[in-house]
Amino acid sequence: MWRKLSCLLLLVLSISVVAQEEGTGVDPAKFLRTLESTTKVAGLNSARKIHNDFSVRPIRDEDVMFSIRLWSKLNFSEKMNQPWNAKDSRITQLLVDGINEFYNAKNEALDQVSGITPYLTLEDGSTGFEEEDIMLQEDFNQAMSDYSTQQGNYDESLRSRDRTALKLRDGGIYENYTSARLDSIIDLEYSARSAAKALDPAIKGNLNVLLIEEDLIFDRNESVAKWDIVSISLISPSTASVDGTEREIVRVKYQDFANYVEKVFAESNKNKAYWYNPRNPRNKEINFSHAFDLRLFSSYITKFQNPDDSNIQTLYGKADYDYSIIELARKKRNELLEKMHNLWEY
Numbered sequence: 001m002w003r004k005l006s007c008l009l010l011l012v013l014s015i016s017v018v019a020q021e022e023g024t025g026v027d028p029a030k031f032l033r034t035l036e037s038t039t040k041v042a043g044l045n046s047a048r049k050i051h052n053d054f055s056v057r058p059i060r061d062e063d064v065m066f067s068i069r070l071w072s073k074l075n076f077s078e079k080m081n082q083p084w085n086a087k088d089s090r091i092t093q094l095l096v097d098g099i100n101e102f103y104n105a106k107n108e109a110l111d112q113v114s115g116i117t118p119y120l121t122l123e124d125g126s127t128g129f130e131e132e133d134i135m136l137q138e139d140f141n142q143a144m145s146d147y148s149t150q151q152g153n154y155d156e157s158l159r160s161r162d163r164t165a166l167k168l169r170d171g172g173i174y175e176n177y178t179s180a181r182l183d184s185i186i187d188l189e190y191s192a193r194s195a196a197k198a199l200d201p202a203i204k205g206n207l208n209v210l211l212i213e214e215d216l217i218f219d220r221n222e223s224v225a226k227w228d229i230v231s232i233s234l235i236s237p238s239t240a241s242v243d244g245t246e247r248e249i250v251r252v253k254y255q256d257f258a259n260y261v262e263k264v265f266a267e268s269n270k271n272k273a274y275w276y277n278p279r280n281p282r283n284k285e286i287n288f289s290h291a292f293d294l295r296l297f298s299s300y301i302t303k304f305q306n307p308d309d310s311n312i313q314t315l316y317g318k319a320d321y322d323y324s325i326i327e328l329a330r331k332k333r334n335e336l337l338e339k340m341h342n343l344w345e346y
Helices: 002-021 028-033 038-042 079-084 091-107 137-143 156-171 179-194 254-267 288-293 312-316 324-345
Strands: 064-075 209-219 224-236 247-253 300-304
Touching: 064 079, 064 324, 079 288, 091 137, 091 224, 091 247, 091 254, 137 247, 156 179, 209 324, 224 254, 224 324, 247 254, 254 288, 300 312, 300 324, 312 324
Parallel strands: none
Antiparallel strands: 064 209, 064 300, 209 224, 224 247
């Protein structure tokens, strides 16, 4: 008899516990994980995981239906891109100022990070934004050099002529100098005169190209295609090199750039970091980060994700560069936009 009563009591207690666990106090996600069903496929553990840690507006990983990384060049010589390089508001000047502000804060040993953190470029083999990827100031200054202005070694056949000219300079103050002292002055002056000059972003044409690294993402939660910028690289013009080729100077995280733009734009009362509006020049309401959001620029794809990590020219080009590369880049962009449209219909 007592054995039956004990079993009945245990049964009642078990039903009571189960009823409490199924009540409103139970965490729904925890409850779903206990079920042997397709709910486990939903990836509940990744509910807060974002697709890109460096995104200004991150998207949940499970909401990404399709994504592809693209690298595109924005050239200020194009008429549509000229507002980015206006005389009173140049994006390249802002980038250089932000990087110099970072170095100044670092040299002064300030606790708070200021400006825009510069990173090694993709050409340097750097793809992340770790501490070891930060570019040193001397490397940045060297990368900002115009090597086309750099001269070769001193012509020794001119030594005698330069000594005579130096003795006659400034009323003959060097007249009694020895040949060794005269040669030292000549070499120092030639070294300073023949060194590569620094690229000045204030001079139009000096820094005319940006490389934009971004993801084209289809967000199935909002059923819309989105451009998610990862980084911006400053490109040296072909005229600043001996062999006539472009090179990457420095790469910055777009997240840092956008924050710096908002800061400068607000502190200057909208007189800096603004996108020049050619239709209404007095309107300075759009800053550079907002202009990126609105896609107020024209660019052409130079590379997209592929198994061999090849660029457009390697995939489709010929031995010599021609404008068909730009046409193929435009065709690839249209194909991707069509894919986004088809996903939206799906």
